[in-house]
């Protein structure tokens with residue numbers, strides 16, 4: 622069991638600052654995900670923790686002890702890579718044994734750990750195969766078994782599912798999560814896939830341009846974004862221009878009692894699943910915009926609507942649709958934005974109050 626503290630970690634390549642000043646506090650046994658767009662510094666942060674490169678400033682502390690002066694092989698960290706990084710000329714068992722041989726463990730111990738690790742990733746029986754005879758998903762299981770065989774205090778995973786097709790990705794991410802829970806190993810997982818992050822993590826750290834934007838549980842990140850960046854990067858969000866004046870939230874020609882105690886221009890954010898469509902009139906707890914259905918995509922258990930309103934297009938997602946919505950295209954509807962589901966952002970991207978999406 623290991624907890625990890627990162628304080629003031631900064632890294633530049635030549636004169637380009639890639640990590641600004643990162644502070645993280647990761648609990649023992651936690652599944653912690655670094656989520657962000659390409660180039661935001663996730664991999665750099667992970668590789669710095671692993672010891673493949675060195676920070677310019679800051680500390681990395683595991684169980685109260687600084688590890689950032691140690692070389693990578695002395696940090697007791699298991700690593701799983703996007704491209705598997707397994708040796709093609711070695712058998713499955715030899716690949717898994719690789720780190721154990723480097724640690725000069727007795728042969729019987731190596732054999733026992735290889736067997737145990739392969740069983741854990743459901744590859745028992747494949748010991749003597751070569752990687753080329755295995756599928757992509759199986760090759761990544763070898764990578765996972767190899768990382769776990771050394772019984773590391775930390776497990777780091779860099780986009781481990783990116784090279785797999787959609788179905789395998791879901792299957793393997795569930796396996797990774799089950800194994801991680803069972804062993805209770807502190808895990809840092811890098812992905813740019815927000816759905817994957819929501820599905821597997823205890824907590825998510827949303828990164829942008831070398832900074833931490835928000836750290837929270839998947840629920841908090843999705844439902845209570847603290848910055849516009851997290852709100853737009855995770856899931857789908859409608860953003861509409863509005864303003865608060867005299868205690869009223871004004872969107873286009875419509876208004877309702879303002880949920881926030883300030884005034885000035887705001888961005889009104891709402892998730893598609895929280896937009897309500899109605900043919901009747903709205904209550905006072907919602908902004909009700911006149912709209913027209915531009916497009917309907919019917920997906921069986923839900924339908925997605927693109928709606929034209931006076932302040933721009935709004936996407937609504939309706940669960941369990943009751944109409945044959947093809948007939949709805951071109952029809953006028955009322956587009957209701959319930960105040961309890963709206964999040965308001967200032968022009969600088971900061972959330973107002975503790976809004977909920």
Ligand SMILES: Nc1ncnc2c1ncn2[C@@H]1O[C@H](COP(=O)(O)OP(=O)(O)OP(=O)(O)O)[C@@H](O)[C@H]1O
Pocket residue numbers: 634639657658659660661662663664665666813
């Ligand atoms: N060895 C290097 N030398 C110079 N610049 C680098 C080096 N490695 C990464 N960078 C730059 O640092 C920035 C952050 O890269 P990093 O790989 O950490 O981002 P990332 O969030 O993991 O992105 P991706 O998801 O695309 O891997 C990028 O702008 C990248 O071009």
